[in-house]
Amino acid sequence: MNIWVFAQAANGAPTSGTLELLTKARSLGEVTAFFGGDATEISAALGDHGAAKVYATGDLAGNLPGIAVASAMKAVIDGGDSPDLIMFPQTTEGRDVIARLSVKLDRTVLTNNTAITVEGDTVSCTTPVFGGATLVTTAFTGPPPHLAAFRPKSFTAEPSGGAPAEITAAPLPDLGASGGATITAVHVEERSGPKLDEAAIVVSGGRGLGEAAKYEMIEQLAKLLKGAAGASRAIVDAGWVPYSYQVGQTGKVVKPNVYIAAGISGATQHMVGMKGSKNIIAINKDKEAPIFGIADLGIIGDVHKVLPKLIEALQAR
Amino acid sequence: MNVIVCVKQIPDPALPGSQDPNTLTLKRDGKLILDESDSYGVEMALQLVDKAGGGEVSLISMAPNNEVSGLRTALAMGAAKGILISDPALLGSDALTTAKLLAAAVQRLGGADLIIAATESSDGYTGTVPEQIAEVLGLPSVTFAKHLAIADGKLDAQRQTEEGYDDVTCPLPAVVSVTAGVVEPRYPSFKGIMAAKAKPVETVTAADLGVAPVGWGGANQKIVNVVQAEARAAGTVVEDDGEGFAKIVAFLENLKVI
Numbered sequence: 001m002n003i004w005v006f007a008q009a010a011n012g013a014p015t016s017g018t019l020e021l022l023t024k025a026r027s028l029g030e031v032t033a034f035f036g037g038d039a040t041e042i043s044a045a046l047g048d049h050g051a052a053k054v055y056a057t058g059d060l061a062g063n064l065p066g067i068a069v070a071s072a073m074k075a076v077i078d079g080g081d082s083p084d085l086i087m088f089p090q091t092t093e094g095r096d097v098i099a100r101l102s103v104k105l106d107r108t109v110l111t112n113n114t115a116i117t118v119e120g121d122t123v124s125c126t127t128p129v130f131g132g133a134t135l136v137t138t139a140f141t142g143p144p145p146h147l148a149a150f151r152p153k154s155f156t157a158e159p160s161g162g163a164p165a166e167i168t169a170a171p172l173p174d175l176g177a178s179g180g181a182t183i184t185a186v187h188v189e190e191r192s193g194p195k196l197d198e199a200a201i202v203v204s205g206g207r208g209l210g211e212a213a214k215y216e217m218i219e220q221l222a223k224l225l226k227g228a229a230g231a232s233r234a235i236v237d238a239g240w241v242p243y244s245y246q247v248g249q250t251g252k253v254v255k256p257n258v259y260i261a262a263g264i265s266g267a268t269q270h271m272v273g274m275k276g277s278k279n280i281i282a283i284n285k286d287k288e289a290p291i292f293g294i295a296d297l298g299i300i301g302d303v304h305k306v307l308p309k310l311i312e313a314l315q316a317r
Numbered sequence: 318m319n320v321i322v323c324v325k326q327i328p329d330p331a332l333p334g335s336q337d338p339n340t341l342t343l344k345r346d347g348k349l350i351l352d353e354s355d356s357y358g359v360e361m362a363l364q365l366v367d368k369a370g371g372g373e374v375s376l377i378s379m380a381p382n383n384e385v386s387g388l389r390t391a392l393a394m395g396a397a398k399g400i401l402i403s404d405p406a407l408l409g410s411d412a413l414t415t416a417k418l419l420a421a422a423v424q425r426l427g428g429a430d431l432i433i434a435a436t437e438s439s440d441g442y443t444g445t446v447p448e449q450i451a452e453v454l455g456l457p458s459v460t461f462a463k464h465l466a467i468a469d470g471k472l473d474a475q476r477q478t479e480e481g482y483d484d485v486t487c488p489l490p491a492v493v494s495v496t497a498g499v500v501e502p503r504y505p506s507f508k509g510i511m512a513a514k515a516k517p518v519e520t521v522t523a524a525d526l527g528v529a530p531v532g533w534g535g536a537n538q539k540i541v542n543v544v545q546a547e548a549r550a551a552g553t554v555v556e557d558d559g560e561g562f563a564k565i566v567a568f569l570e571n572l573k574v575i
Contacts, residue, residue: 067458070452096448100452102413137541137544180457181458237498301557309562317575
């Protein structure tokens, strides 16, 4: 099976989601990475995770990756190199590329997947629904290339010791009217401490904190535990913290050793993003809160009483 | 300026979801409500039209059983009219087919300066439909917009990224997907609710829109297995008696993380 992986990079290195997909892909067939940009810096890491080759568009010149990379992929496919399967990370850019390409190729998409199986020519993907309580497996029944997007941390990245991926140019075609949007400035929201999706301990706060100022308790506790601070969608939508803090369906997927949910009731949207944590501690006033259903330790109580005492006890150590 | 908002009518997320045992699709046969994620797009559209000093907000939606209750909520907020795509043949349609139908409905309305959708629905959350609509219509798009302004015939947006956000500029017409929180949606007034009852909603089928094939036949995918995920072992849940914090400290000590 000939498989492409849509590769993404940050700070000169492939993202963890990219390496996870390459690792999985190489167990299923021959792997080619497809990158929107100059792949010189990342070709070694891509090769070391299983990509023999990388198609690279070169500088995207301010074009949004969705339309640009999908158009470049379509041009390579029209040129005669057509894969059986294209795997995408479930990220903002991955979603845009898979969507644009699905129309260009007239192919269905399967998104939010956490597993894939290949039996003969049949490719099937598994998606958690209802907050992860049910797993639905869906098979592609149309002609290839099959288009599938996978949630971060669905697979474990492991080096293969492969040689650097051979770089092949996949120049951007004329994007026409569809390519009208242009990036004029890039803003990176800096945060201190370990990254949310890599930290061994994550402390997240939700609506139960009552007001934005109380989120400081979450930051303080995360710092004391050398962990990262996260948030539910409710308080991100309310503007208390930036989107980069969000854990859940539309935010980051985290699988830390310890996850502490403070004042979070456990909406489906949130649980999907943290259910894979090894140990879960929940603090919530409402004893009926769904979060208690998945917690290893649940404290039915007021976060405004429990957290200050917990912080004090940890400071005293 | 004229704005079209794609709105989805979904089963109340507060109620437990379920699948039809025969078709394995999400059950959507009960009363449907306006997906809360779409209320942000409706509000954004109303504000942009207000600011432009003219034009109107139209809605397009696809739902079974001629369901309009969610559409009426958006009409009560201030939208002028809507198209409902409802057709038994649509059961099992994938996101691509949905996008083709919605794009055809946009054309039936004569197009617009701006087409707004949420980044994903709260029930199926495939998350590709807005960008697919843009591609079907041959339009530029800005996805994951958390801030939006229109001036001099173009739009300026802040587009959320994994690391922060990008400033993006885009000519009109265009498709935009907006995040929750882009604006604060208004509550429909009593007057708005009464007025909504008389606002026109045209119901059309896939054939009316000239889109085929639809439903399972056009989906190119088939559900082959449904299983319950392995449940986590039940934990300890205790009432805070003032010493709840100590239980957390002991738990963390036991894991040797402190």
